[in-house]
Amino acid sequence: MDKIQNNFKVISNEKLCPRFYRLCLDAKSIVKEIKPGQFIHIRVSDGLEPFFRRPFSVYRAQKYVEIFYEPVGPGTKMLATKKKGDVLDVLGPVGNPFHMPPPGTKQVVMVAGGIGVAPFLILSDALKKAKNLELVLLYGGRTKDHVWPMKEFKQNGCKVFVATDDGGVGVKGRVSALFSKINTDPRTTFIYTCGPHAMMHAVQDFAKKHHIQGEAACEEVMACALGACLGCSIKTTKGFKTVCYDGPIFDLQEVLF
Ligand SMILES: Cc1cc2nc3c(=O)[nH]c(=O)nc-3n(C[C@H](O)[C@H](O)[C@H](O)COP(=O)(O)OP(=O)(O)OC[C@H]3O[C@@H](n4cnc5c(N)ncnc54)[C@H](O)[C@@H]3O)c2cc1C
Ligand code: FES
Structure with missing residues (x-):
């Protein structure tokens, strides 16, 4: 992986059901690095509010990096306004992944x-x-x-x-x-x-x-x-x-x- 902090373009940001959204990022430099269980830390605004990034589990990492999220407060509500072509500052992948199930698991x-x-x-x-x-x-x-x-x-x-x-x-x-x-x-x-x-x-x-x-x-x-x-x-x-x-x-x- 080249660097942990990158700017990625929004491919889509759709409402999947009344409560949940799916955001899809063109994140070629990290998509292959991501393991199940890891998360990305997104700066949702260019301004000072909200000051801190917001963490989201990676939902899928195939062609694009996808997250599945629920707008619950200012940061996630701001994320829900992002449109195709917008650019997000993303840290990650962060954290440890799931272990694969032990041998013998059925x-x-x-x-x-x-x-x-x-x-x-x-x-x-x-x-x-x-x-x-x-x-x-x-x-x-x-x-x-x-x-x-x-x-x-x-x-x-x-x-x-x-x-x-x-x-x-x-x-x-x-x-x-x-x-x-x-x-x-x-x-x-x-x-x-x-x-x-x-x-x-x-x-x-x-x-x-x-x-x-x-x-x-x-x-x-x-x-x-x-x-x-x-x-x-x-x-x-x-x-x-x-x-x-x-x-x-x-x-x-x-x-x-
Ligand atoms: C490792 C990790 C992975 C996550 N993955 C996802 C995900 O895939 N999809 C998703 O929708 N959310 C996920 N979250 C939670 C998400 O980060 C928070 O909902 C978000 O930061 C809230 O920001 P806000 O500004 O919208 O709301 P805030 O105003 O910051 O918070 C709104 C309410 O949610 C509570 N809250 C804030 N952050 C968290 C948190 N991390 N855990 C529990 N309660 C919280 C606050 O106490 C408050 O009551 C994840 C959090 C972590 C730590
Ligand atoms: S958020 Fe700073 S130590 Fe985890």
Whole structure:
């Protein structure tokens, strides 16, 4: 990789469902470097507001680098106004990637809450080539506005199960209502999770009960994304760790949610 900071042109920035957008960047110099689980840190404005970059998991890295995001505050709302041809200052790829599932794994389960689904399409792109590996996505959203058709996951061969808090789509309830869909043999199942802390805590408890190994993709408010400011520190069984430098991927049982 030539350099970590680059200016990339926006190829498209489309609304995929009422809550979520997909931004596609012409990022040839980094697209081949990116591994599933890594993120990019985007400067969303040329001015001083917002001052800090905003971090986003890489959603897909094929021809272009794509992110999948939810406008929730000033930075992400500003990002949603970007048009084809606009240029964004991007740092990355940043952080450590997911480990590939250990030998003997027959079922990979991705448990996602809301926009926490973002790091899993690129993971399924990488895993779909593996022989005799079943890919399962358990997806929890608040309402049907937080769910989009999941076509690309299905094209990658994933079995997709959805739960919504209001029952608008899929099963009514939390994503944990879908745990019954998976095989719980710890010798052949591996879990990846990303989403709100409470959800990942539930996944951690479930995995612990069944002795299933896994990894969690963590998100914290960030500033430098270089391991310098310690602003993104989280508590783990091995002391405080930074999400940007030590993570964002951690052993599922290591994080103290
Ligand atoms: C490694 C990493 C990967 C991420 N990947 C994605 C992604 O793929 N798609 C996506 O939509 N978002 C992702 N996020 C979260 C995204 O960075 C925040 O939503 C964004 O920074 C909010 O900026 P804002 O200015 O719009 O809102 P702010 O005003 O900064 O925040 C709005 C609200 O969101 C909370 N918030 C801000 N940042 C985070 C965060 N990092 N985690 C949890 N809550 C936060 C704030 O406390 C506040 O309540 C990721 C975060 C990290 C650390
Ligand atoms: S954001 Fe500065 S150490 Fe992680």
